[in-house]
Amino acid sequence: MTTTAFGLRYSTNVGFEADFGGRGFQLPTSIAIRSDGVIYLLSRGKASTAQVVGIQKVTRDHDFLGQFGASGRGLGQMVGATSITLDDDENAYIADESLHRITKFDYDGNPLSMWGEKGSAEGQFDQPSGLLVQGDTILVVDSGNDRVQRYSLDGEFITQWGSLGTGDGEFNHPWGLGQDSSGNVYIADWRNDRIQKFTSEGQHLATFGENGSSEGQLNRPADVAVDPEGNIYVADWGNQRLQVFDSEWNFLDTQRGEAGLNPWAVEYLASQDDERKARESYVPVYEPDTDDPHEISARMEPYLWDPAAVELDEDGRVYVVETGRHRFQIFERI
Amino acid sequence: MTTVHEKQDVALMAHLLRRAGFGATPAEMDRALEIGYDAMLDEMLNPDHPDEIPDDLIRRHHVDQSDLRSAGGPHWVYRLVMTDTPLREKMCLFWHRIFATASTKLIQNKVVTNQINMFRDHGMGSFDDLLLELARDPAMIMWLDNQDNHGSNINENFGREILELFAMGVGNYSEEDIKETARAFTGWSVVNPDYMSIKMRNNTARPWGYMSWQFEFDADDHDDGEKTILGQTGNWNGEDAVRIICEQPATAAFLARHLYHFFVADELPVPQWPHEPPRDPEAIDLLCKAYFEDGHSIKAMLKAMFESDFFKADSARFARIKSPAEMVIGTMRLAGPVEIPSQETYMADAACANMGQGLFRPPSVEGWQGGTEWINTGSYVVRVNFASQILNDPNKDGVRDIIERIKASVGSGSMSSDDLVDACLDILGPLDVLDTTRSGLKNYAAKYGELSWGSDDASAQFDDAAVAIIQLIVTTQEYQTA
Numbered sequence: 001m002t003t004t005a006f007g008l009r010y011s012t013n014v015g016f017e018a019d020f021g022g023r024g025f026q027l028p029t030s031i032a033i034r035s036d037g038v039i040y041l042l043s044r045g046k047a048s049t050a051q052v053v054g055i056q057k058v059t060r061d062h063d064f065l066g067q068f069g070a071s072g073r074g075l076g077q078m079v080g081a082t083s084i085t086l087d088d089d090e091n092a093y094i095a096d097e098s099l100h101r102i103t104k105f106d107y108d109g110n111p112l113s114m115w116g117e118k119g120s121a122e123g124q125f126d127q128p129s130g131l132l133v134q135g136d137t138i139l140v141v142d143s144g145n146d147r148v149q150r151y152s153l154d155g156e157f158i159t160q161w162g163s164l165g166t167g168d169g170e171f172n173h174p175w176g177l178g179q180d181s182s183g184n185v186y187i188a189d190w191r192n193d194r195i196q197k198f199t200s201e202g203q204h205l206a207t208f209g210e211n212g213s214s215e216g217q218l219n220r221p222a223d224v225a226v227d228p229e230g231n232i233y234v235a236d237w238g239n240q241r242l243q244v245f246d247s248e249w250n251f252l253d254t255q256r257g258e259a260g261l262n263p264w265a266v267e268y269l270a271s272q273d274d275e276r277k278a279r280e281s282y283v284p285v286y287e288p289d290t291d292d293p294h295e296i297s298a299r300m301e302p303y304l305w306d307p308a309a310v311e312l313d314e315d316g317r318v319y320v321v322e323t324g325r326h327r328f329q330i331f332e333r334i
Numbered sequence: 335m336t337t338v339h340e341k342q343d344v345a346l347m348a349h350l351l352r353r354a355g356f357g358a359t360p361a362e363m364d365r366a367l368e369i370g371y372d373a374m375l376d377e378m379l380n381p382d383h384p385d386e387i388p389d390d391l392i393r394r395h396h397v398d399q400s401d402l403r404s405a406g407g408p409h410w411v412y413r414l415v416m417t418d419t420p421l422r423e424k425m426c427l428f429w430h431r432i433f434a435t436a437s438t439k440l441i442q443n444k445v446v447t448n449q450i451n452m453f454r455d456h457g458m459g460s461f462d463d464l465l466l467e468l469a470r471d472p473a474m475i476m477w478l479d480n481q482d483n484h485g486s487n488i489n490e491n492f493g494r495e496i497l498e499l500f501a502m503g504v505g506n507y508s509e510e511d512i513k514e515t516a517r518a519f520t521g522w523s524v525v526n527p528d529y530m531s532i533k534m535r536n537n538t539a540r541p542w543g544y545m546s547w548q549f550e551f552d553a554d555d556h557d558d559g560e561k562t563i564l565g566q567t568g569n570w571n572g573e574d575a576v577r578i579i580c581e582q583p584a585t586a587a588f589l590a591r592h593l594y595h596f597f598v599a600d601e602l603p604v605p606q607w608p609h610e611p612p613r614d615p616e617a618i619d620l621l622c623k624a625y626f627e628d629g630h631s632i633k634a635m636l637k638a639m640f641e642s643d644f645f646k647a648d649s650a651r652f653a654r655i656k657s658p659a660e661m662v663i664g665t666m667r668l669a670g671p672v673e674i675p676s677q678e679t680y681m682a683d684a685a686c687a688n689m690g691q692g693l694f695r696p697p698s699v700e701g702w703q704g705g706t707e708w709i710n711t712g713s714y715v716v717r718v719n720f721a722s723q724i725l726n727d728p729n730k731d732g733v734r735d736i737i738e739r740i741k742a743s744v745g746s747g748s749m750s751s752d753d754l755v756d757a758c759l760d761i762l763g764p765l766d767v768l769d770t771t772r773s774g775l776k777n778y779a780a781k782y783g784e785l786s787w788g789s790d791d792a793s794a795q796f797d798d799a800a801v802a803i804i805q806l807i808v809t810t811q812e813y814q815t816a
Contacts, residue, residue: 015541015542016540016541016542017539017540017541017542017543019539027397027398027401029397044397046397046398046404046405048404080395080675097395098675127395173391175394190394191390220390220394237394238390259542261541262541264541265540265541265542268540268541269541272536272538274532274536275529275532275533275536275538278528278529278531278532279529281526281528281529282526282528282529283525283526286525286548288548289548289549294393294400295448295546298401298444298545298546299525299545299546299547299548300545301542301545305401305543306393306397306400306401323397323400323401324400324401324543325542325543326542326543327542
């Protein structure tokens, strides 16, 4: 059998810090990619940046195509947006952990419906986060209830699994999830510092990872994606990095991030002469005097800062959303 | 077995917990009385754990407290409310007040949060170590423009303030000492000073947010010539300047007066200190003695102070107006734990600012003076409204505990409204209010008549009465003092 050495290289980044709307993002938490390559980035934002709360549409070539969704509590609005995913018709679904509900938008960004309320019964949520469409159903990671719920695409409850704990099939505040080509589900079991693999019916298959910062170890993994070869991509949020493993959890690669100026940043600096000149002598990466990954990311602008989501496109590109830097970095297979 | 404690012991312990902490819940008071004053003080002075907060949960669910561009206040409020090492946290407030560094200029809260974390690590250690860490602190460097303090062209800001505001006070150094001290700190800067300065000056988070800063010593930019600081001549660097400053009797006296002002009794405004003697010179001498006998230890000064007669005196109790942060945090701790996520921490941060003490936003490098300046008509209304709002729910853990303890304190299933007022005053302090205040509270409570809790309806009415009385008590002058 011939094996191909795995490797990733940084390609580009898309993003810009936006406070009042327009081209850019604000504290993004999740990403979804349409079949035509249009990228949806979910800006969670904050109270003082309400105009940017919503879903920005961009391309990896740095085209900004507008925004849908807004800050608020009504239909189509959001307060604490955590995740976005698309169904086969490319309707968009948004999870909101503050409003404890799921909102569905059509292809054009018009809100269609919403469901959920705070609670622990069927049909209720406590801080919903990761979303994953499987055929005509959608899985919702119900973080505060330490479980996964499955619904129809119209919000009818179907089934659930999971409870608080550290054993197989148990969770501690899970966050994102992904699936392989067989429909097996991989869940970022956030506070247990591990990834759990299940059948689509919720039968536990495997557990990967343990707490730590070495290769193969995880610190609060936020999201997971799986490519057609079965390689597993983990947004290792607490360690501020992307890690990649093969299907047996053998370590393949890690990326800390290396974002340079993208066209939006270049255009901005062209209009800010003093900042542009000061950047000429600026050293973006230097020897830190701390070993705290979060603080290091706060200092080193090229590095991933709070990588909250990882997504793959049909060509194998890897998209990593950085909440702290208001952008996403794209990596390609070597 | 229930232990009955002497009234005087209870009052003294409550005094310690108000001053060295943020007051006590009834459960905290029970435990403190059980171990006694000396053991409690020893525990507060020597916390044996780092007081970790669930930072992962906070950063995940309050994403604006992860990049900390602007939510440093709410972030700190959570820790202040939840900490079980209150004296260490109170010392962070103390140093924030003296080494006042404002995010309004620095344009981000991340680096100020890092500075507060440094206070947590060094705030009760040796003053030499703390002052050296302060001189290396990136937020302080940028706050006082020390990145512009070059060997070839000094900027005196930090050299002046370390002598005037941080360590010695006016009248204890010369203008030449300022210049020479500034020379010792030339080259003490941050990585990428030019770009970081421009981003700060332009108040821009573009293109991708702010960057946290890191200290850097630039030897090429340091003036390594001979300097004379406070009478000592040598080829001094910043470390030497700190050593020389910390050796001065004036430094010990300045620090002692600040500690007295913060923990014991309101002093005159700092600008008057060069012209007026301390309120209690013997107390200052005692603290200075502790400073020099124990390697410039701040903890030794605190220990001497909290063990002193002048601190324990009846006349010292309820003699200080609570700062906004003390009032807000104490009330929130009384109400019960803060959940994550919580909007109450944002509300509390805003309330502190509206009362005149915006955390991370001291009005100037001179910090807050405090004392009677905390109170005016507007700020008093904010105080009362905030406290009433936080204590408005009988099912909050802390409020529930108070109510259940009051019920348990009587043998029968009922009590008079007068007794309820007395019980609430006792458990919220104990608060020794003026007779007119007590009678006013009882007149108000009389509308509830004889109270019981034998049925759901009666219990709900008792809850309502207790909450209403608690809310009224927090409006009193006595509750606003420590």
